[in-house]
Amino acid sequence: MEKFYTRMGDGSVVELSESQLKRDLEEGTRDAAERAKIHPLSEDELSYLFDVYSSPAKFVGVDCGNEVILTCENSPVKIRRRGLLVHRVESLQIFEKLLGADTLELGHTDYSFKLLKIPIAYEQTDMEQALSMTTIPLFYGAMPNLGLYTQPDGPCLNPMELLPQGKISEARAAQEEMIEYAVKDMVYVGSKLYESGADGIDFDTTAAAGDADFLATLHAIEILKKKYPQMCIEIGMSGEFILGMHGELTYDGVRLAGLYPHKQLELAEKAGATIFGPDINTDTDKSGAWNVARAITFTKACVENSHIPIHANVGMGVGGVPVTPQPPVDAVSRASKAMVEITRLDGL
Amino acid sequence: MVSIHSAASGMGGMRTAGDLVGRMQMSRGMKIKEAKEYVANKLNVSVPDLADPVVMSEVREDLDIGMLSTPFYPGSAKGIEAKFHIAELLGIEINCVNRFKDRIGRKLR
Numbered sequence: 001m002e003k004f005y006t007r008m009g010d011g012s013v014v015e016l017s018e019s020q021l022k023r024d025l026e027e028g029t030r031d032a033a034e035r036a037k038i039h040p041l042s043e044d045e046l047s048y049l050f051d052v053y054s055s056p057a058k059f060v061g062v063d064c065g066n067e068v069i070l071t072c073e074n075s076p077v078k079i080r081r082r083g084l085l086v087h088r089v090e091s092l093q094i095f096e097k098l099l100g101a102d103t104l105e106l107g108h109t110d111y112s113f114k115l116l117k118i119p120i121a122y123e124q125t126d127m128e129q130a131l132s133m134t135t136i137p138l139f140y141g142a143m144p145n146l147g148l149y150t151q152p153d154g155p156c157l158n159p160m161e162l163l164p165q166g167k168i169s170e171a172r173a174a175q176e177e178m179i180e181y182a183v184k185d186m187v188y189v190g191s192k193l194y195e196s197g198a199d200g201i202d203f204d205t206t207a208a209a210g211d212a213d214f215l216a217t218l219h220a221i222e223i224l225k226k227k228y229p230q231m232c233i234e235i236g237m238s239g240e241f242i243l244g245m246h247g248e249l250t251y252d253g254v255r256l257a258g259l260y261p262h263k264q265l266e267l268a269e270k271a272g273a274t275i276f277g278p279d280i281n282t283d284t285d286k287s288g289a290w291n292v293a294r295a296i297t298f299t300k301a302c303v304e305n306s307h308i309p310i311h312a313n314v315g316m317g318v319g320g321v322p323v324t325p326q327p328p329v330d331a332v333s334r335a336s337k338a339m340v341e342i343t344r345l346d347g348l
Numbered sequence: 349m350v351s352i353h354s355a356a357s358g359m360g361g362m363r364t365a366g367d368l369v370g371r372m373q374m375s376r377g378m379k380i381k382e383a384k385e386y387v388a389n390k391l392n393v394s395v396p397d398l399a400d401p402v403v404m405s406e407v408r409e410d411l412d413i414g415m416l417s418t419p420f421y422p423g424s425a426k427g428i429e430a431k432f433h434i435a436e437l438l439g440i441e442i443n444c445v446n447r448f449k450d451r452i453g454r455k456l457r
Contacts, residue, residue: 055430067359067399068380069370072350097416100354102366103374131444135414135430136367137374140446197444200374230441232374238449274377309373309380315349329352336356346373348353 004054007331009291010284011324021289025049028286028293034090036240036260038301041293043343046265049296052338053289059333062340070100071234071275073141073204074107089130096136102347105139105202106130112145114154115187120189124196131197139234140193141202143326144186144217146209149178156181159245175212176248179219186220191227200232200274207264208238210245211256214264217253218271225272235268236277237261238311240298255265262301269308275347284323288331292320292338293314300343309346314339319348362416365391365398368438375440388425390438411437 001017007286016024025046033040041049052060061210062068072078076091086094088106095101106127108116116123123140150158156178159171201224207214221233242264244257251267259267261278268276279342280295299312317323320335336348359366365387372383388395391411397403408415414430415421425433428448435442 062357065396065399066357067366068357069366069373069383070350070353070358070361071370075350078350083417095350096362099350100358100360100363100366101350102359102361131428132448133427133429135434136361139371194443195447197447199371200445230375230443274374308377309383314353323350327349327352332349332352333356336353340357344380346383347370348357 005056006053007288007322007328008122008284009282009286009288009322011322011328011331014287017288020049021053024287024290025293028290030298032294032297036262036298036301038262038297041297048342049289049293049338052334055087058330060337061333062337066340068340068345069102069311071103071347072101072237073105073202074111075101075104077107077109077111080109088126089133092130092134092138101136103137103139104134105141107141112148113142113143113182113189114145114148116142116189117185120192124192125225127193127196127198139200140198141204142175142189143205143208144182144203144213146178146182146213146216149181152344172246172248179212179216182216183219186217187223190220190224194231200234202234204236205238206235207242210243211247211249214242214256215249215251218267221271221273232274233272234275234337235273236275237264237279240280261298262305265302265306273307273308275311276306277311277313279318282317282321282323288320288322288334292335295320295341296342299339301344303343311347312339312345314348359399360401362414363401364404369398369435371434371438371440377426387438
């Protein structure tokens with residue numbers, strides 16, 4: 001019986017039979033479809049995915065003509081993570097000239113809006129210098145990261161400590177207070193960097209702290225778009241499901257807790273986002289094929305529902321890519337090709 | 349990771365017209381098909397040519413909108429200068445270009 005070389009969600013190698021591979025693809029898409037109440041992938045699409053995942057090629061790519069745009073978050077930190085002693089502006093040039101990026105992003109190592117208030121002048125200066133030296137579009141990015149607003153790091157009571165004590169209303173009040181602080185910081189930092197010339201602002205890992213995190217970001221986007229109507233705003237999510245840490249927060253009458261990507265997108269559009277990045281987390285206990293089928297099912301529903309460009313997150317541990325610091329070429333290229341060719345999205 | 353995605357499914361940035369198509373998504377919210385058609389029209393090339401580095405290196409040289417191998421072309425536009433040309437070519441506003449014009453304008457007045 002033929003076995004196909006493939007990988008699990010943690011990057012480890014596994015050999016699957018034809019029936020096992022097909023079963024994983026079917027179960028992956030069914031899982032997404034049942035959770036989000038969307039259409040599963042069609043037989044043709046599953047057959048295409050089978051061809052991609054049963055191929056013996058180390059590297060696969062899209063058909064010529066189907067290329068999309070790559071928006072790369074926090075380019076300098078990726079270089080720094082490898083221990084290379086390169087200035088941030090030079091890191092951006094490396095991405096621009098050597099790595100084939102279509103857009104760039106300047107970000108701090110401490111990649112959270114709350115913390116950027118302090119070194120803001122340094123961020124602005126680096127942005128201004130980078131803009132004079134690079135040609136391709138340059139974002140400034142950071143994370144809303146609402147957790148930083150809780151004690152002892154921030155001013156608000158910690159809802160993660162209040163909830164286990166049964167103090168639900170106190171936990172909700174704390175999150176509502178966190179939202180106010182976070183919106184101020186996001187608007188302040190976003191404004192400063194835009195006034196230094198940034199082509200856009202990226203809100204990365206939005207909703208990582210749940211529905212309050214998502215709401216704060218939507219409010220910040222609304223304010224920034226009113227202030228700077230020309231500003232490009234990219235919103236990159238942190239998971240396929242909005243955790244209801246508060247549970248009763250709404251935006252434009254829609255409860256945030258429990259939203260899946262195709263519904264998250266609708267609110268992002270209403271707030272004024274220019275580009276939306278759905279994020280589907282990789283399950284390390286499942287195969288790469290299962291994970292990609294699932295991620296593509298969620299993302300396809302997003303693309304079909306969108307009026308703005310969709311740039312899916314297909315980085316480490318998301319979009320079907322394994323959770324490992326050095327994602328393998330075979331796994332990443334398969335996720336990349338499959339995501340683009342089936343969903344027909346606008347970028348990664 | 350970006351190098352894998354770039355080879356597998358990316359347009360290629362400055363190797364081709366990836367940055368220009370990206371700018372249309374960012375400035376006008378265009379979806380990929382519309383953005384490619386818009387840029388191809390402005391550059392007077394076909395849509396498939398947009399991702400062809402052989403064609404696009406000549407186009408970028410002719411239009412002086414920034415190239416990869418700048419030592420081969422001393423005096424060619426780089427950085428902010430290239431973005432001035434891109435803004436005019438595509439008919440879009442580029443934030444840093446407008447702010448540069450504003451600052452220089454104030455100094456020249």
